[in-house]
Amino acid sequence: MYATAPACGALLGALPDLRWRPRARPWVWHIRRCLDPDLETSITRVAAGDQTAFASLYDQLVPTVFGVVRRVLRDPSQAEEVTQEVFVEIWRQAPRFDGGRAGVRTWAVMIAHRRAVDRVRSEQAHRDRHLRTAAVVEPGQIGPDDMAVELEDRERALAAMAELSSPQRQALELAFYDGLTHVQIAEHLGVALGTVKTRIRDGLIRLRAVMGVHP
Amino acid sequence: MNDDDEAVTGVTAGIQDGQGDDALRELMALAAVGALSEHERSELDRALASRPDLVAEFAGLQDTAATLAHAAAEVPPAALRAGVLATIRGVSQETAPMMSATPSEVAVDEAGAPSSPATHSGPLPSAAPTGDVVSITSGRRRRWLTGAAAVAAVAAAAVGVLVIAPFDDGEDDLQVSQVVESENAVVIELSGELSGLQVVHSPEHRAMALVGDDVPPPDGDMVYELWLIDGPTPTPLHIFRPDGEGDVEMLTPEMMPPPGAAFAVTVEPPGGSDQPTGDVVASSV
Numbered sequence: 001m002y003a004t005a006p007a008c009g010a011l012l013g014a015l016p017d018l019r020w021r022p023r024a025r026p027w028v029w030h031i032r033r034c035l036d037p038d039l040e041t042s043i044t045r046v047a048a049g050d051q052t053a054f055a056s057l058y059d060q061l062v063p064t065v066f067g068v069v070r071r072v073l074r075d076p077s078q079a080e081e082v083t084q085e086v087f088v089e090i091w092r093q094a095p096r097f098d099g100g101r102a103g104v105r106t107w108a109v110m111i112a113h114r115r116a117v118d119r120v121r122s123e124q125a126h127r128d129r130h131l132r133t134a135a136v137v138e139p140g141q142i143g144p145d146d147m148a149v150e151l152e153d154r155e156r157a158l159a160a161m162a163e164l165s166s167p168q169r170q171a172l173e174l175a176f177y178d179g180l181t182h183v184q185i186a187e188h189l190g191v192a193l194g195t196v197k198t199r200i201r202d203g204l205i206r207l208r209a210v211m212g213v214h215p
Numbered sequence: 216m217n218d219d220d221e222a223v224t225g226v227t228a229g230i231q232d233g234q235g236d237d238a239l240r241e242l243m244a245l246a247a248v249g250a251l252s253e254h255e256r257s258e259l260d261r262a263l264a265s266r267p268d269l270v271a272e273f274a275g276l277q278d279t280a281a282t283l284a285h286a287a288a289e290v291p292p293a294a295l296r297a298g299v300l301a302t303i304r305g306v307s308q309e310t311a312p313m314m315s316a317t318p319s320e321v322a323v324d325e326a327g328a329p330s331s332p333a334t335h336s337g338p339l340p341s342a343a344p345t346g347d348v349v350s351i352t353s354g355r356r357r358r359w360l361t362g363a364a365a366v367a368a369v370a371a372a373a374v375g376v377l378v379i380a381p382f383d384d385g386e387d388d389l390q391v392s393q394v395v396e397s398e399n400a401v402v403i404e405l406s407g408e409l410s411g412l413q414v415v416h417s418p419e420h421r422a423m424a425l426v427g428d429d430v431p432p433p434d435g436d437m438v439y440e441l442w443l444i445d446g447p448t449p450t451p452l453h454i455f456r457p458d459g460e461g462d463v464e465m466l467t468p469e470m471m472p473p474p475g476a477a478f479a480v481t482v483e484p485p486g487g488s489d490q491p492t493g494d495v496v497a498s499s500v
Contacts (some may be wrong), residue, residue: 012378066290068284070289094309101271
């Protein structure tokens with residue numbers, strides 16, 4: 001379909017600001033497939049009802065899915081319950097997965113995050129909730145050698161976050177891990193709404209720049 | 216409460232006043248980390264539905280936000296796996312997004328004979344057995360898209376194709392030229408022994424067009440037929456012959472190609488066929 005597809009390494013090294021450019025879009029999808037070729041194949045099979053492929057998808061995604069759910073919910077048994085709900089939704093929605101947008105891993109993360117935050121916010125509506133400061137959470141155990149890739153991903157992500165300024169990191173964590181809205185973050189920190197928006201936006205841009213550099 | 220209301224008004228006002236892409240980008244960043252309320256998020260989704268150019272950017276922001284998830288990765292108890300796998304066995308899947316304005320799909324039973332038109336509900340038909348992404352096993356279809364090519368077609372994972380949210384207004388008398396010239400048009404080349412054909416789709420107009428240049432006519436009074444391949448059963452889209460100058464222009468309004476779809480052109484007898492019978496002379500794979 002395209003004249004030639006550049007090698008994955010060359011593409012990732014030159015990862016630009018991924019803004020929309022007509023005709024450049026095909027390269028965006030190519031980049032995503034470079035990142036997770038197995039997931040892209042698995043999701044297609046899952047969309048066709050392949051349960052073996054789903055098990056493979058589970059194995060590849062569960063540390064990230066469970067990790068984010070656990071981090072948001074804190075409670076381990078709730079985290080397991082919501083993780084199961086997330087994978088059921090992944091199974092159900094696989095035929096609607098739009099390969100033209102975010103990759104499989106991000107899609108799954110967003111489903112997981114949204115469910116976990118919804119659960120937290122609905123509980124918050126019923127009782128006062130202690131706002132936890134962004135405490136350092138001990139990294140959970142990542143298991144044996146076949147988890148080596150996952151460990152690398154996690155270490156890289158942690159290193160990238162360490163490159164943010166404290167206010168940026170704090171704002172991102174309050175939003176992502178604590179499920180606060182930008183209004184609630186502003187209240188919690190006692191700063192202006194505009195300040196919160198700027199910290200989050202600048203923090204994401206910085207994170208994107210840092211994550212785009214491959215060793 | 217009041218602060219929330221003010222914030223919501225600010226969001227809506229920002230979009231409506233057309234304070235520009237900066238305002239939308241700010242909202243997109245907030246949405247990517249889940250910092251918008253449900254209401255604000257719906258507002259943003261609605262704004263993005265008419266801005267396909269920002270959709271890819273939003274996806275990029277979500278990719279970046281996912282970094283925070285990777286940083287928290289943790290292996291769950293092993294017992295969870297069995298529970299999840301057992302649970303999904305009893306759960307049916309959503310159907311893939313359906314297209315509008317096309318002839319009804321003709322379902323095929325396992326013997327390859329057409330059965331009455333069926334709408335998809337529940338899991339996809341068992342014509343796609345485990346291990347095959349698309350199973351095309353009926354003898355007469357083997358000629359044109361077999362195993363590996365079919366897998367490649369679907370596993371190409373929607374290169375360059377996009378399904379967007381429902382549109383607001385129909386276009387009166389949309390022209391092929393408008394689709395082709397629209398700013399974010401995506402072009403899919405069809406290649407094979409028949410050259411010069413392209414499928415173009417326009418998110419802006421939510422329409423597809425088949426265009427061709429210097430396309431040789433089929434033999435005798437045979438016709439070409441364009442098919443959408445989005446599963447085990449191809450969907451007929453257009454029957455056509457190039458005009459005297461070798462040009463082809465066919466419009467499919469109110470339709471966008473679903474993710475993972477491929478296109479193929481076969482030669483068919485006059486009036487076309489419900490299912491491909493002739494050789495494939497061009498395809499997008």
